[in-house]
Amino acid sequence: MSDGPDEQRIAAVAADPRYARLVARRAKIGWLLSAIIFFAFVGYLLLIAFDKALLGMPVGPGVTSIGIPVGLGLILLAIALTGVYVAYANRHHDARMAALLIDHGFQDRVA
Amino acid sequence: MKAWLAALATASIMLLPLPAFAAALEGEAQRQPVNWVAILMFVAFVGLTLWITKAAAARTRTASDFYTAGGGISGFQNGLAMAGDYMSAASFLGISAQIFNDGYDGLIYSTGFLVGWPILLFLMAERLRNLGRFTFADVASYRFAQPPVRSFAAVSTLLVVSFYLIAQMVGAGQLIKLLFGLPYAVAVVIVGALMMLYVLFGGMRATTWVQIIKAVLLLGGASFMALMVLAQMGFSLEALFARAVEVKRQAALSGGATMAEAAERGRSIMAPGNFIKDPVSAISFGLALMLGTAGLPHILMRFFTVPDAKEARKSVLWATGWIGYFYILTFIIGFGAIVLVGTEPSYLDGEGALRGGGNMAAIHLAHAIGGNAFLGFISAVAFATILAVVAGLTLSAASAVSHDLYATVFKHGRAGSADELRVSRLTTLALGALAVLLGLVFEKQNVAFMVSLAFALAASGNFPVLILSLLWSGCTTRGAAWGGTIGLLTAFVLTLLSPAVWTATFDLGPAPFPYSSAAIFSVPAGFLSIWLISLLDRSPRAAVDKAGYPAQRVRAETGIGAFAASDH
Numbered sequence: 001m002s003d004g005p006d007e008q009r010i011a012a013v014a015a016d017p018r019y020a021r022l023v024a025r026r027a028k029i030g031w032l033l034s035a036i037i038f039f040a041f042v043g044y045l046l047l048i049a050f051d052k053a054l055l056g057m058p059v060g061p062g063v064t065s066i067g068i069p070v071g072l073g074l075i076l077l078a079i080a081l082t083g084v085y086v087a088y089a090n091r092h093h094d095a096r097m098a099a100l101l102i103d104h105g106f107q108d109r110v111a
Numbered sequence: 112m113k114a115w116l117a118a119l120a121t122a123s124i125m126l127l128p129l130p131a132f133a134a135a136l137e138g139e140a141q142r143q144p145v146n147w148v149a150i151l152m153f154v155a156f157v158g159l160t161l162w163i164t165k166a167a168a169a170r171t172r173t174a175s176d177f178y179t180a181g182g183g184i185s186g187f188q189n190g191l192a193m194a195g196d197y198m199s200a201a202s203f204l205g206i207s208a209q210i211f212n213d214g215y216d217g218l219i220y221s222t223g224f225l226v227g228w229p230i231l232l233f234l235m236a237e238r239l240r241n242l243g244r245f246t247f248a249d250v251a252s253y254r255f256a257q258p259p260v261r262s263f264a265a266v267s268t269l270l271v272v273s274f275y276l277i278a279q280m281v282g283a284g285q286l287i288k289l290l291f292g293l294p295y296a297v298a299v300v301i302v303g304a305l306m307m308l309y310v311l312f313g314g315m316r317a318t319t320w321v322q323i324i325k326a327v328l329l330l331g332g333a334s335f336m337a338l339m340v341l342a343q344m345g346f347s348l349e350a351l352f353a354r355a356v357e358v359k360r361q362a363a364l365s366g367g368a369t370m371a372e373a374a375e376r377g378r379s380i381m382a383p384g385n386f387i388k389d390p391v392s393a394i395s396f397g398l399a400l401m402l403g404t405a406g407l408p409h410i411l412m413r414f415f416t417v418p419d420a421k422e423a424r425k426s427v428l429w430a431t432g433w434i435g436y437f438y439i440l441t442f443i444i445g446f447g448a449i450v451l452v453g454t455e456p457s458y459l460d461g462e463g464a465l466r467g468g469g470n471m472a473a474i475h476l477a478h479a480i481g482g483n484a485f486l487g488f489i490s491a492v493a494f495a496t497i498l499a500v501v502a503g504l505t506l507s508a509a510s511a512v513s514h515d516l517y518a519t520v521f522k523h524g525r526a527g528s529a530d531e532l533r534v535s536r537l538t539t540l541a542l543g544a545l546a547v548l549l550g551l552v553f554e555k556q557n558v559a560f561m562v563s564l565a566f567a568l569a570a571s572g573n574f575p576v577l578i579l580s581l582l583w584s585g586c587t588t589r590g591a592a593w594g595g596t597i598g599l600l601t602a603f604v605l606t607l608l609s610p611a612v613w614t615a616t617f618d619l620g621p622a623p624f625p626y627s628s629a630a631i632f633s634v635p636a637g638f639l640s641i642w643l644i645s646l647l648d649r650s651p652r653a654a655v656d657k658a659g660y661p662a663q664r665v666r667a668e669t670g671i672g673a674f675a676a677s678d679h
Contacts, residue, residue, distance in 0.1 A: 041397060062352070101671070
């Protein structure tokens with residue numbers, strides 16, 4: 001797409017070991033968090049498919065069932081994991097990536 | 112029983128139709144007396160949004176303005192707009208109605224709709240923003256030969272949007288007839304005409320602001336309802352649930368059940384019911400919801416309205432937060448309706464069903480809480496919600512035609528911005544007219560399967576193409592275009608053969624494909640086809656595609672060369 005004189009410097013960025021570390025770290029966190037939410041949800045579905053009664057059992061002396069904190073917990077987990085990722089990426093990842101890009105002469109790409 | 116079924120059918124139009132919900136859209140929604148408060152509130156909303164559209168029109172000069180609001184939307188604003196795209200009138204009325212009837216099952220829907228968002232963030236959000244400009248096809252075709260991959264993406268977008276749009280238009284007509292007492296055809300034409308005005312003149316800027324205003328109104332209204340319900344229960348969820356269980360028990364008793372049966376029926380609302388029958392359907396349904404979210408063109412398009420990857424991430428955090436909060440509110444509202452609406456004879460017909468149809472649970476609750484004025488407010492918000500959702504859908508389809516098909520495939524990237532803009536607007540007009548027409552044609556048809564089809568198509572075509580083109584260096588033009596098409600076709604054919612369509616819609620007897628969702632087969636079919644076709648691809652173009660991966664990867668990871676906030 002926007003090919004140009006940047007190509008040399010882009011290759012230099014790609015060859016920088018700091019770049020490899022940063023990208024690998026973010027990918028690892030991204031896949032780990034994806035796996036957590038994926039298996040949490042699939043586990044929830046399997047529980048519904050195979051053991052409806054368990055989710056219907058009361059938590060305490062009242063009528064509130066185990067399914068309520070589990071279901072609401074899944075909603076909160078989705079929000080919390082999203083927050084964890086954004087906090088990591090916006091605080092740590094971006095700053096290091098920006099420093100690396102400046103070193104390679106991409107000041108214009110850094111806000 | 113009949114009113115209950117009709118209501119459920121209406122509720123399920125914009126939700127995922129599952130076996131229990133696959134009941135035909137038989138018996139249209141009952142027309143209500145004209146509600147003047149609702150109409151006045153709605154007119155106020157329309158006036159405000161048209162004024163915004165006028166302001167946006169003055170600033171919509173280039174293709175970038177039209178498609179992405181010049182890229183100047185903040186993460187917070189975009190998060191609200193994304194949440195607005197997702198919080199349809201049906202997720203408000205439909206999920207609360209489902210909870211009103213069956214209790215716990217409504218929560219399963221809600222979680223399914225939410226879990227796609229984190230995955231969209233972790234695997235795709237930044238890369239989408241860094242590589243894309245106007246449509247998700249920009250990203251999917253980044254290093255590939257443009258015509259085949261763009262054509263696939265455009266066709267896929269048009270299919271997904273069309274099915275989604277038909278379901279919304281038919282749902283809109285029924286709902287507005289229900290809430291405002293307007294005739295079906297009038298309602299569909301009003302929705303079509305207003306949606307065209309927003310998109311045509313205000314482009315993405317107006318569409319985004321309409322969506323933001325609606326999201327704020329909906330969240331505000333739902334918060335107030337949930338708060339009032341909780342206040343009556345001394346802010347105790349346990350008290351709310353206990354009252355709801357007791358209401359259901361009493362209802363079963365007066366229906367002639369024995370004490371034991373009635374107690375069982377009461378407690379059943381605290382546990383999963385018939386919502387999910389077999390494990391295969393359960394997982395398949397979950398996959399379609401989860402991965403389909405990350406392949407919906409009108410959602411993906413919103414990533415290009417923010418200035419950079421950082422704001423793109425914030426968008427998803429806000430969107431996930433608002434949507435999750437909204438589903439928790441809906442849960443409280445549904446249980447509140449059991450207690451406050453289900454026990455009040457003036458909201459029920461002779462047989463104990465809701466007046467106006469089961470979709471009305473939240474609407475009657477609004478009346479129970481805040482009288483006619485609040486009822487009017489909530490009705491107007493529901494109308495505004497439909498309007499905002501169809502505007503977003505139309506804009507994304509118009510972009511696929513003008514940016515992907517016209518400018519890139521037919522003009523080989525040599526179309527001017529003004530030229531492209533003209534084609535977008537013509538497409539918007541055509542799509543608006545088509546949406547109204549289809550809305551009228553499908554009035555009495557069962558369209559319940561169409562949203563689930565849209566999600567299955569997005570999960571089986573768009574999602575695998577995006578993921579593999581972004582993350583796998585070996586992916587080639589042929590693999591993406593043909594593999595994606597195979598994923599789409601598999602989802603399409605299996606959905607046609609599934610009980611919701613084969614049996615419930617066309618009445619052709621037992622369905623050849625027994626599960627409620629195609630995704631468990633069609634998503635792997637998409638991934639495997641792309642992988643296999645790419646692997647076997649020995650064409651010269653395949654070498655170019657693979658050689659382009661390292662440069663694409665660096666740009667995707669760093670944002671080097673990303674399209675800036677505004678290109679004029």
